[in-house]
Amino acid sequence: MILQNKILATIFLIMLAAFAGTVSAASADDENSGSAYLTITSVSSDPSVFMYGDTGTVTVKIKNTGTTSVNYQRADLFSKDIKILNDDAYDTAGFIGGGNEIEFVFYVKATSNDGIYYPRFYLDMKGSGSVSHNVPVKIENTGLVISALNAPDYYQEGICKKINILVGNPRENAVSGVTVNVKGDVTTTQTSRFIGALAADASATAEFEVTPTSEGTMTFEVSYKNGMTTHTSELTLPIVYGTSKVSPNPIITNVK
CATH class of the missing domain: 2.60.40.10 (Immunoglobulins)
Structure with missing residues (x-):
């Protein structure tokens, strides 16, 4: 039993020395390489x-x-x-x-x-x-979102209307170079509006004065950069001729 214990102790010491040598060698390698x-x-x-x-x-x-x-x-x-x-x-x-x-x-x-x-x-x-x-x-592939705040239901040919376009950034990071362009069956004095940088969870508006040339559609295109890459989002609105149905203002008489 005593001999067996001595053998086990010797084996343990040899393994311990080998492990220490390996660690020392690895440390020396790191030290020598500078890492x-x-x-x-x-x-x-x-x-x-x-x-x-x-x-x-x-x-x-x-x-x-x-x-x-x-x-x-x-x-x-x-x-x-x-x-x-x-x-x-x-x-x-x-x-x-x-x-x-x-x-x-x-x-x-x-x-x-x-x-x-x-x-x-x-x-x-x-x-x-x-x-x-x-x-x-x-x-994360979510792009900018676009909505029209005050687009009328009906238009009259040759009559100018103001439309405000809201551009929102639902992304976690800011985007840059945000520009809104309009095209389609309309004429306008400003074909584009520059917004610039748009922070995460922020929004901005761009106002356009549009005059329909015929029934059809008009498209608002938002271009922007995420880093160095350009992306676009679009919103298309219908152009329908007619008369807007607006409730008349009440007239109060015989007020005493």
Whole structure:
């Protein structure tokens, strides 16, 4: 029994020494490669919420917290859900100076349905070691909504009417370059109205003075940018000639 205990104790010490050696070797590899001094300080995407088909960027910032330069072999972004457009942008070796921060920018295209996806960023160190991180990318395909606040039921040929178009942004992120255009069986002194940036959950109105040229339709088209990609939404209104049915104002007489 004593001999058996000695054998077990010896085996345990050998395993413990081997484990310690492995940890020391891994730590030494990280120390030698410099990855132990690298910290991912931020990850971001532009736009912050993609729409299907959008082109944008994913940016990863890394800081060298050490005092000497750290060499890396290459940087990559991998995903089966998001298309990487410049996957060979960082194929060449480089370095990060002591105390410095650099950013890696990848151009991507949203090619999946609504959801949150996690492309994987890798920074391979020269020699051994690496730094990796999952970058969240959200895709949500809701566009701007359009409504007419005061469109009449009937029009008269050649008679000008004012119509206010309300544009709302139900998205989680702001959009830019919002412009409203009108086309169809009407003439107008202003074919477009520029709204500009529209924050998340915000709305704006654009007023048009339209004169029908015939019965038919008029279409208000809203164009806007989500990041660097242009999108459009449309609202089509009918043009029907007739007389609006408006209740007469009551006339009160014999008031005492």
